[in-house]
Amino acid sequence: MQNEKLTQKFADVAEVGNNDSDTKALLLEISEKLGVLIDLQRARNPPVRESMIQSEDDGVIDTSWIIPHKLYDNSQFCRIFNVAKITAQKWRSSKLIGYILIGKSVRYPGSDIIRFIEVYASRRNYKIFPIVDE
Secondary structure: OHHHHHHHHHHHHHHOOOOOHHHHHHHHHHHHHHHHHHHHHHHHOOOOOOOOOEOOOOOOEOOOOOOOOOEEEHHHHHHHHOOOHHHHHHHHHOOOOOOEEEOOEEEEEHHHHHHHHHHHHOOOOOOOOOOOOO
């Protein structure tokens, strides 16, 4: 939005008649290149809108389906965020998500998943996929 205004300002300044021809040409060239850069940035980072569970009012991700006192296993956690097991391990190693180790099994408390969604995932526009109890 701000980049479009800047592009328009360059074009407006180039239109003013009191500029010499070199300045006018330079401003038009900058305006065109800025427009190309804006288009490239939009192509690389399209807006995320699909299948993310958000309320339209406040942009908060709905976590009402997560049971806070339940322990979710690693495969359930990976399905919720649609990530690989190695990614979940990196998040654990970085201490982004709390977990419990029972033998060789990794479990995530529902309350920690809710906190992770609110603090970390919502800022990065992660898609959240609700899972049903099996």
